[in-house]
Amino acid sequence: MWRALFDNVYVEKGIADDPETKRILERIGCEEPGLIEHYKDVFDSGSVKSPEIRNLILAKNPGKHLYEGAPVCQSFGNEHFYYSPGVMNCIYDCEYCFLKGMYPGSDICIFTDLEETFSEIDALLEEHPVYVCASYNTDLTALESITGYVRRWCKKAAETEGLSVELRSKCARTDIYGDLPVSDRVIFAFTLSPDEIRDRFEKGTPDLGARINALNAAMNAGFPVRICFDPMIYVRNWREIYSAMVEKVASETDLSKVRDISIGTFRISDQYLKNMRKKFGESAVAQYPYVNENGYYRYPDVVRNAMEDQIKNLLTVKCPGTGIFDWE
């Protein structure tokens, strides 16, 4: 099944014989990948020339394995906040995704040297606690059948004092959570959107009900769960659809057991938005007249405040004791 999702599978020559490479290829069902010198040979050009093509690349990360969190990302009060670029690009196709402005095409690159990331974390832990968003440049849970990285992050966090990990996802899988090493140091974060937003802007993603089922499964397995109403996307009937979404979530999950909730309207760095505007001339999200503040585009205050205040007010009534974070 997985092989059919990719037009071509490429492996860097330098890791072709590694056990990790072979394990992933076996999971995909690929016996003869194309061999390349460097992931950029494909990643920087393959699906750029033909956007309908999506290749899979296995590679060794030649750069840093951890980066400090960007200003537009919420740190949830964690002073030492990092993200891991262990997989680049996503199996889903959200129109507003910043990855469309960050990466040249839609190829997915899996770095097979996850242990190097863990070594960098261990070095940082000598100095201070570490909070890592491990699913920042991808949806790691959606790729778990290929990579097994969710399991490895859970194991690492369970074994490592001082390390906290956030795994953010829109994936509807409910079958993995009961079988993972449970730890209160792994936060499964679920991005929830009204189905109208999903249908229009989140191609390939599960619907709201399926995502709620998945978050219930993670919570029932004993993991802390974060709900992310972020990014909220402006549409004409936003008041109705976001209110209805909160009602549905409140009726189908126990919000008092959720660890915390994040809210935020769409924002993006100016360079990424410029890239997206060039690539996606017809995209309503990319072409919206945002305001630029300190290098980041966002909705005008009147729109942003109205949307965020409404959802915050609704949630304050539905779950008065639950922490609600916004991004400022």
Ligand code: SF4
């Ligand atoms: S699920 Fe997240 S990472 Fe994947 S395309 Fe959508 S916004 Fe981007």
